[in-house]
Amino acid sequence: MSIGQRIDQTIREIPPAAQRTPRVLDAMRAVPRHPFIPAYAQALLGPAEIERMIDLDADPDTWWDAVYSDSVIVTQVDDGAGAIKPGADTPTSSASAPSTVADLLGWLNPEPGQRVLEIGTGTGWTAALLSHLVGERGTVTSIEVDATVAEQAAKNLATAGARPHLIVADGAGGCAQRAPYDRVHVTCGIRDVPYAWVEQSRPGAVIVLPYCPGLGNGHGLRLVVMPDATAHGRFTGFAAYMMMRSQRPPTPVRDDGGGRDLTTRIDPRTIAFAAPGALLAMAALTGLQVTYKQQDDQVLLWAMDQDDPGIWTLVVHEPGRAEFEVYELGDRPLWDEVTDAYFRWVSWGEPGRDRFGMTVTPEGQRIWLDDPERGRLA
Template sequence: MTDPSARVQGMLDEIIAIAPRSDWICDALRSVPRHPFIPTRALSVEGYDERETLIDRNTDPTTWWASVYADSTIITQVDDGAGAIELGARKPTSSASAPSTVADLLKWLSPRSGDRVLEVGTGTGWTAALLSYLVGDQGEVTSVEVDPVVAEQAAKNLAAAGVQPRLIVGDGAAGCPDRAPFDGVHVTCGIYRVPYAWVEQTRPGGTIVLPYDCGMGDGHGLRLRVVPGTGAVGRFTGFASYMLMRAQRDADGDSDERYTGETVTRLDPRMIGRASPGARLAMAGLTGLRTRTLVQEGVFWLWVLDPEDPAQYAVVHGRPGDTEYPVYLYGDRPVWEEITDAYFRWVGWGEPGRERFGMTVTPEGQRIWLDSPTQHPQPIHR
């Protein structure tokens, strides 16, 4: 197939059905096709149940084309390049994001013709090409990729597409001071701590958009504005879930030697592990903890973890219909008590949704707030 225009329109119809898209976003997606940036062999992930399909343009071009122009995430690398692209790969480490999510981040950034934009995470190069189209010939896009193999392939993809952003191999957390200041920063990896370098390298009034990963379930889009004398301030804008920046991945820990006892709770661990976006932001802002979940043979498992100290955590499990749940405690930080207190504080606030939360980033760090930057949640037990 040499003319993908019908497939592009089908993709646009699909993502417009999810949410209306501005004409300028649709025009960019039409003008910068996705398929030149997708490898011959990859994994397509679609739907709320994250169905995986192995796609191979050589052996099954029909499925490959259908997946490329669906609202799917295309996994292009696993295990930091050490693993093979196969079904059941456990650690995806690079991908082409779903078009609906790409469109959302572009909308939140709203790049204008002539803008200077820093992209953190080149990936396949597709979003760098979209940004280059949007800022035009008078604008500039600088894209930073930490993985040299991924960066090399992105450079080939972009050259073949006739697009020439400035490509840099390096740690995106440091930004690119030699190319600053920027009008906008567009981040394509999950972020737990917002690097202040991005704020310093963005003009006053400039915009930073990123997928914020609070370590509890799906991620959150965050749109920040740089405010002189303050730092950056903004609100959570919607869903945006990306792979974590490599420098911010959780450390692994073995804490059996720190086992401190067992207790029982009547709170179903699914209330914490499957909490709504607003509840997750509240719990993250109040405690700084993270969670992980697993369903195995009908049993729901929940881990509550201290990202700063892997030896501090709790494990809770149970089945539907149980009325009491064992809590296994490791370390001396009362992480289960903290997370449940934070959850019920959110309930006491009236269960506010994601759109009522925001973040302020300063040289001293970041804080999540509810409704107003002057009314941020205060930590409990810390």
């Protein structure tokens, strides 16, 4: 199968959606993915993200099939301290699934001649796509925090013939020297939107990022910069990326035995599997880090104070129980806060993700429902 046929096969796997524009799909045809994928990597295949190691030398057919599928390819684990191998479960850099790349680029809608700031170079594939979309009259500045990842991305980009301006730094500070920007494209999960990105963008600029507040899956957020140097926008759909390193949640403090054993009638799966609108409401109203894990027939749900990892709550679902065990460490009733926020969302009529938005100002960010002025949540 030719490269062109493989690319067309990948594009056929991407479900049609308004944000997956013909210009973006044409860029994917013009900028092949394979020069940005290492010979040995961990592929997370399909929506179920089934893990499979791919090795170009040992099994080229599987490698090519994975690279030209709608799958995530993990290229680094443990910030480079560990080796890519079966069972490695702490990915820290990857080539995102083509459908997710197409979504964010479609929401961004970069035009020829524009100045683009990319946060998170990764493999370099998206930087190459952006360079193609803005053309020779445009510029792309791409920032990568990991020097080893940045070095490999530079090699990948040179092989592909793309020439963005590459910087090794924490992307939270942007790059004021090359501002102002018309577009800001973010390829890492963000909990707190750095105001530097707004400040370095011209009025009318678009900022697209994966908003990952620590509760459930992430959300695509499309902001537009206003003349008063604020930014407003709405949540556009699903988008989950690895967290920006400077915004990763802290490690929970180990149990000191001083916690409280409680029970709840509320099934923790109600929170774990909540709709996107509920997740946004709970994130806005509580500011907590909430994760869950399915383990045989159990569902384990953790809630943690992101400013004090010594305050956390564990709730356990076991089949057949009328009440579920709750263990709380610290003096903050996290489970009550989460469930109160969930039922508040229910009382609003269970609004969907597209009814929520965000405003970013020099003082910080706030999430709102329906109206930026009257619907403020946090």
